[in-house]
Amino acid sequence: MTKLKLPHQTNDLFITDGGLETVMVFQKEIDLPLFASFTLLGSENGRNALRDYFSDYFELADKHKITLLLDTPTWRANRDWCNKLGLKTKEIQALNLKCVSFMRNLQAQHAQTDSLISGCIGPRNDGYVVTERMTMEEAYEYHSEQVATLASADVDLITALTLNYPDEAIGIVKAAKECNMPVVISFTTETDGRLPDGSSLKDAIETVDKTTGGGPDYYMVNCAHPTHFETALLAGECWTKRIKGIRTNASCKSHAELDECEVLDDGDPVELAMQVKNIVDQHPSINILGGCCGTDIRHVSKMLA
Template sequence: MMMTKYRSKLPQTQGQLFLTDGGLETTLIFHDGIDIPHFAAFTLLADKAGRDHLRRYFLRYASIARAGQTGFILEAPTWRASPDWGAKLGYSTEALTKANADAIWLLEEVRAVCQSAEMPVVISGCIGPRGDGYNPAEIMSEEEAQTYHSLQVNTFANSAADMITAMTITNVPEAIGISRAANAAGIPLCLSFTVETDGRLPTGVSLRTAIEAVDKATGNGPAYYMINCAHPTHFTKALASGEPWLRRILAVRANASRRSHAELDNAENLDAGDPVELGREYAELRALLPWLTVLGGCCGTDHRHIEQVCEHCVIEA
């Protein structure tokens, strides 16, 4: 295993505020005009032009964090770099493993350029769901999920990654399998569920039930939880109870759009929402959950949204 910087003590779990990036895939497709099949941003790692583009993307967000005097989390462009999606793109197991490792090496290069004593930079290996991020379709058993996700988990565990972030997870068994894989590999995990407009997972399970089920099955395996790929108006009510389980949520990466997952799936154009309004909504979330320490964006968000999140949650706070 390579030397890691923060794996033994993630600074975002110690109360320091961190920013991260916005919606990488929607930015690449709709703003940059880059064709990434199956939302697979990791394919850009295959050539110098793609790697240079990713560097510029991450450094732009790092500059926002520097201006806001926050920490920064570099999230690997590997949401789709798992076996089933890799196979659809013609990647062998060996090529897929290399792509995941290359993603961390790229982030090491970016961190070397942008980190400072005032701005700690955490490197995270990103994994996504086996199926569609909006629709769980066939749900794996916990054991199947642990086996399936172990390729990425183990690759990141043997790299300089400080942690793993599992994004857009739609169901509890898959979440448990991912957590067990991370625990077995000895690498911290941020586990992120996505929710529908009613604040529940696509399977109909409540956030509370999902988080408590994963914690019970894994001995509080995840370092912390996140909500991503939903608009704040979809889940704010679910966070208003003041109950103890809410303390496990330290991060939010919301969508720019108020549309449902089904509406976004069928949309032909990008709905970027209102960056200023989103910034205010993040401030309201932090008032509700003042222990939130990681703020970023998901589908439809770009640097403008993160600038407004920084403005409302950091500069004006």
């Protein structure tokens, strides 16, 4: 693990990348079965595309002398999604380790830039729709496999992205704490600022904190446009200070509308950056900026302009 401070340990600014999967599918015209970015490691062209993609963010972080948070391409690398792609248990473990190794090599190639590697966990099912909802115990049992594998590779932290109900988050937190890993929970919201299961962002965060004894080191919001959740972040309420990062979508469309899009909606990078800055101005505890679906290096660059 690195000796660099994690985002919750400092007020320094951090950046993440943007929408890896949407860049690969819509801009690079690379097929990602089941939206699984780890499939890129299966070919030289795919590996080169990943290197080129992240190199832009290393350059941006170096330009501004800030730390880059690198998520492993393992958002879809849990048992159910991998099984759909024909992978078995031992292959899944090896795949997760291979993803970390790839990111470590990329990090070494850009050693002049401060960076952290986050072991990325995705939802068991669809991030946009709550299906086959798990209890917190079932979520712990399910996600422990991937969390333990990523922890064994000495990632700097575990980050669960695009979660849509609290119980799954609680299970992931318990699995990470069992491995003595810093853990981050990132919820997604619908256009009304609520999670897809109907929970308010406030209730989701407070439920996870209460159940896990404040287990997450911090929270994030991802895969939502700023206009979807800005009103949910009531300035001055204590729970909002638990949110350290936002990874926004470029489009203000709903999740259902995005699922139907055959053409990328990359929004307006300048407008998006202004909307992100407005949120940060009201919530100075937020020190991680990045993108999600539809965003690329242009959008994240404008957030730093």
